[in-house]
Each structure stands twice: as C-alpha cells, then as structure tokens.
Amino acid sequence: MWASILQHAVRHAELCAQALALAIAIGAPLAAAAATRARLRGVLLAAAAVGRTIPSIALLTLLLPLLGVGTAPALVALVLLALPPIVVNVDLGIRGVPAAVLDAADGLGMNARQRFARVTVPLALPVALAGVRTASVEVIASATLATFIGAGGLGDDIVRALQTNDPALLAAASITVAAMAFAAELCFARVVRALEVRVT
Amino acid sequence: MSYLGTHWAHVLALTGAHLELVLAALALAFAISLPLGVVAARSARGSTLILGILGALYTIPSLALLAVLVELFGLGTLPIFVALVAYAQFVLVRNVAAGIRGVDPIEREAAIAIGMTPRDLLLRVELPLALPVIVGGLRIAAVAMIALATLGGYVGANGLGALIFNGLALHHSDEIVAGSVASGALAIAVDLGLRGAERALR
Numbered sequence: 001m002w003a004s005i006l007q008h009a010v011r012h013a014e015l016c017a018q019a020l021a022l023a024i025a026i027g028a029p030l031a032a033a034a035a036t037r038a039r040l041r042g043v044l045l046a047a048a049a050v051g052r053t054i055p056s057i058a059l060l061t062l063l064l065p066l067l068g069v070g071t072a073p074a075l076v077a078l079v080l081l082a083l084p085p086i087v088v089n090v091d092l093g094i095r096g097v098p099a100a101v102l103d104a105a106d107g108l109g110m111n112a113r114q115r116f117a118r119v120t121v122p123l124a125l126p127v128a129l130a131g132v133r134t135a136s137v138e139v140i141a142s143a144t145l146a147t148f149i150g151a152g153g154l155g156d157d158i159v160r161a162l163q164t165n166d167p168a169l170l171a172a173a174s175i176t177v178a179a180m181a182f183a184a185e186l187c188f189a190r191v192v193r194a195l196e197v198r199v200t
Numbered sequence: 201m202s203y204l205g206t207h208w209a210h211v212l213a214l215t216g217a218h219l220e221l222v223l224a225a226l227a228l229a230f231a232i233s234l235p236l237g238v239v240a241a242r243s244a245r246g247s248t249l250i251l252g253i254l255g256a257l258y259t260i261p262s263l264a265l266l267a268v269l270v271e272l273f274g275l276g277t278l279p280i281f282v283a284l285v286a287y288a289q290f291v292l293v294r295n296v297a298a299g300i301r302g303v304d305p306i307e308r309e310a311a312i313a314i315g316m317t318p319r320d321l322l323l324r325v326e327l328p329l330a331l332p333v334i335v336g337g338l339r340i341a342a343v344a345m346i347a348l349a350t351l352g353g354y355v356g357a358n359g360l361g362a363l364i365f366n367g368l369a370l371h372h373s374d375e376i377v378a379g380s381v382a383s384g385a386l387a388i389a390v391d392l393g394l395r396g397a398e399r400a401l402r
Contacts, residue, residue, distance in 0.1 A: 053387045055347030058380035061364050065373035141261040145351075148368055158267050167271055174264030181259045 001169055005157055009176055012153035015071070015146065016139045016180075019078035023135060027083045028128065031090035032116075045091065048084040056081055056142040064149050074143070074151030081142055082135035089131025093124030126195045133188030140181040154180075203374035204381070211363070215382050218359035221277065221352065222345045225284035230338065233289055237296025238322065247297060254290040262287065262348050270355050280352030287348060288341040295337025299330025332401040339394035346387045350379075360386070 034041040060077040067073035097120050105115040147155030157173035160166070204211060240247040257265075262283065269279035303326050311325045327334075353361020360383040367375030 049391075050388060053343050053391045054384040055350050055380075055387055057347065057350045057361070057364065058383045058387075061368065061376045062380040062384070064368075065377055137259060141259075144261045144263045148354075148365075155263060158263050162267050162270065170264075170267050170271065174261070174267060177261045177264050178259060181261065182256075185259065 001172060005154070005169075005172055005176055008152065008154045008157050008173070009180070012140070012143055012155075012177070013180065015074060015078065015151065015153055016136070016143050019075055019082055019139050019143075020132065020136055022075070023079045023082035023086055023139075024132060026079070027086035028090050031087045032094060035091055035094040041091065044087060048087045051080060052084040056138075057145050057148070060142075060145055060149055069150040071151050073149055074146035078139050078143060078146070082139050085131045085134040085138070086128075087131075089134070090124065090128045092131075093127030094120055096127060097123045122195075126192050129188060129192050129195065133185060133192065136184040136188060137181050140177065140184055144177055203378045207378070211360075211378050211382050214358070214360050214363055214379075215386055218346070218349055218361075218383065218386065221281065221357065221359055222284065222342065222349050225281050225345060225349075226288065226338065226342055229285045229288035229292055229341065232285070233292035233296055233337075236289070237293045238300065240293055240297035241300035251290070251294060251297075254293055257286060258290040262351055263354075266351060266355060275356040277352070277357040279355055280349060280357045283351075284345045284348055288345055291341045291344070292337050295333050295340075296330065299333030299337075300326050302333060303329045332398055335394065335398045335401060339391060339398060342394060343387050343391050346383060346390060350383050353379075 030044065034044045056077070059080055060074065063073035063077050067076060101119060101123065102115065105119045110118065143151075143153050144155040144158060146153050147159050154173050154177045157169055158177075161170035161173060236250055240250045265286070266279060266283050269282050273279045273282065307325060307329060308321065311321045316325065349357075349359055350361040350364060352359055353363070353365040360379045363375050363379035364383075367373065367377075367379060
C-alpha cells in the first residue's frame with residue numbers, strides 16, 4: 001500500500017510543481033505588465049474573477065473533449081486554476097508599493113528597469129508569494145480530481161479505495177494529500193514571513 | 201453544444217437539483233456559522249481555536265473528505281451535503297467575525313449609552329452593520345459549494361455532477377461538456393447575483 005502511495009505522491013507533487021511553475025511564469029509577468037496599463041489590468045482582473053468562480057472539476061472535465069485524457073489536460077486545468085490567485089496578488093503587491101518609495105527611487109537616479117528590479121519587486125514579493133501559497137493549496141487539493149481524467153496522482157488511490165472499500169488505503173491517501181497541502185501552506189507562510197521581516 | 205439543445209430540460213432539471221442542494225446546505229451552514237462567528241468576534245482565544253480547527257478542515261482535499269464521509273453515511277446525497285456544510289464553515293465564520301469586529305466602536309458605545317442590552321446590541325446594531333461582509337462570505341461560500349456539489353455526482357448525489365460523471369463513465373463528451381458548462385454558468389450567475397446584493401447593502 002505504501003509503495004503505491006509513495007509513487008502516487010511523487011506523481012502528485014510533480015504535477016502540482018509543474019502547474020505552479022507554469023502559472024507563475026505566465027501569471028507574474030502578465031500581472032506586472034498589466035499593473036501600469038489600466039485597460040489590460042481591467043480585463044485581466046475580470047478574467048481572474050471569472051476563473052476563480054468556475055468549479056475545478058468543470059475546468060478539468062471541460063478540457064477532456066478538447067485535449068483528451070492524461071497529463072496535458074490536467075496540467076492545463078491546474079495552471080488555469082493557479083493563475084487567478086497569482087495574478088490578483090502580484091497586482092495587489094505591485095499596487096501596494098508606496099508612491100513615496102517610488103519617488104525616492106527616481107530621486108536616487110534609478111532608471112525604470114532598476115526601479116522595478118530593486119524596489120518594486122522586493123516590496124511586492126511577500127504579497128505576490130501569498131498568492132502563490134493560495135494557489136499551491138488549491139492546486140494540491142484539485143490535483144486529486146485529476147484522476148478522473150487519467151492524469152494519476154493520489155486521487156488514483158482515493159478512487160481505488162472507494163471502489164474496493166479499503167478504509168486503510170483511503171485514510172492513508174487522504175492524509176497524505178492533506179499533509180502535502182498543509183506542508184505547502186506552512187512552507188510558503190514561512191517564506192512570506194521571512195521576506196516581510198527582511199524588507200521592513 | 202448540440203446536447204444542450206436537445207436535452208435542455210434535463211440539464212435544467214439537474215441545474216435546479218444542484219442549486220437546491222447548495223441552498224439547503226448553505227442555509228444550514230449559515231445557521232451554524234452565526235453563533236461560531238459571534239464567539240470568534242468576541243474572544244481572541246475563541247477566534248484562534250475555532251478558525252484554527254476550521255482552517256485545518258478546509259485544507260483537507262474535498263475528494264478525501266468526501267471519501268471519508270461515504271464510509272460514514274453511505275452513498276447518495278447525505279455525504280456531499282455534510283461535506284458542503286463543513287467546508288462552508290471556514291469562510292462563513294471568518295466573515296461573520298470580521299464583519300462584527302469591523303463595526304465602529306462609536307456605534308457600539310452609542311448603542312450601550314442608549315441602554316441597549318447585549319442581545320439588542322448584537323441583533324440591532326452589530327449584525328445589521330456587519331451584513332455586507334457577511335453576505336460577502338455567503339457569496340464566496342456559495343460559489344465554492346457549487347463547485348464542490350459537482351463532486352457529489354461521483355458518490356451518487358443528484359445534480360450537474362451526475363451528468364459529468366455519467367459522461368466520464370460512458371465516454372459521452374457532450375454530457376461532460378453540458379454538465380461542466382452548466383455548473384460554470386451557475387457559479388458565475390450566483391457570484392454576480394450576490395455581488396450585486398453585496399453592493400446594494402453597502
């Protein structure tokens with residue numbers, strides 16, 4: 001039983017890490033670019049609000065007829081799921097940088113690029129990472145549902161336990177997913193706190 | 201999409217059943233969360249304890265919780281109903297407490313000064329002023345519950361999830377699409393409706 005859980009946990013973590021990395025790579029630059037462009041920002045935040053509303057199982061199954069069964073549709077769905085909190089928090093973080101600090105950076109003679117890299121990014125980072133933290137918990141929980149479209153992960157064990165009426169496997173797999181979500185939450189919470197201390 | 205055209209009555213009936221399940225669970229969840237939220241607003245220790253427990257509950261993946269509830273209650277509507285009520289607690293309690301805490305102390309003092317009893321203070325001053333934040337919690341909970349209720353189809357509950365999981369089992373992608381689109385549309389509609397209510401209350 002534990003061999004199966006370990007194997008599925010690794011697969012689960014892989015899927016989640018890939019989805020999170022992709023969502024950060026897409027969402028963070030997009031939100032950063034939109035922070036200073038009113039129209040793009042409006043569209044992006046509206047899309048994020050809608051994206052947050054759509055049920056994760058609907059997202060996963062909706063992609064099935066388009067992308068078929070397996071890792072690809074699951075990865076796309078998980079990226080779509082992780083994007084809204086990341087986009088919203090990167091925006092919030094960048095917008096939260098005090099105007100006075102930006103003025104001071106200008107006064108020091110920084111150009112726009114230096115100002116962004118040395119002032120905006122470090123100050124926005126804790127809020128932005130809080131978004132990644134929310135996204136990671138959602139992705140880890142939702143990746144369980146990826147079993148329904150054949151992408152593997154710990155959902156496989158949970159479904160098998162339900163089908164074969166195996167409470168021990170059920171408990172072990174469920175606790176493993178919950179522990180992974182909890183660990184991600186704690187990890188990111190600690191990183192966010194460390195960054196906040198360093199900056200202020 | 202052709203499935204929606206030919207089976208719209210069926211999809212509509214399932215959407216109704218879905219909404220009914222969510223509303224029943226939301227009503228019970230709200231009734232439970234109100235006293236918990238009041239306690240959490242009144243004492244810091246109560247807040248830490250209640251929100252800590254509910255937060256931990258909230259991190260349990262829905263499929264895992266649902267699986268455990270099936271062991272306890274069997275297949276059907278009951279396990280998903282209990283899961284819906286349990287998951288909603290964190291958001292609802294947090295917002296009831298935040299709403300009450302956000303009431304201006306001056307309003308509270310004025311109410312005490314005109315001789316209101318603690319009960320009147322809560323029912324006639326604090327809760328009405330906290331209402332927009334409480335409705336905000338109801339909105340977030342309702343949207344999350346519409347999503348979670350879809351999973352009920354996997355354990356034999358009626359609703360749009362039944363369509364999705366039937367489609368998954370029989371490889372009927374038009375049923376999957378119809379169920380997914382309908383549940384997404386329902387979530388967006390409820391979100392917009394309650395957003396409007398929230399704005400009207402402010």
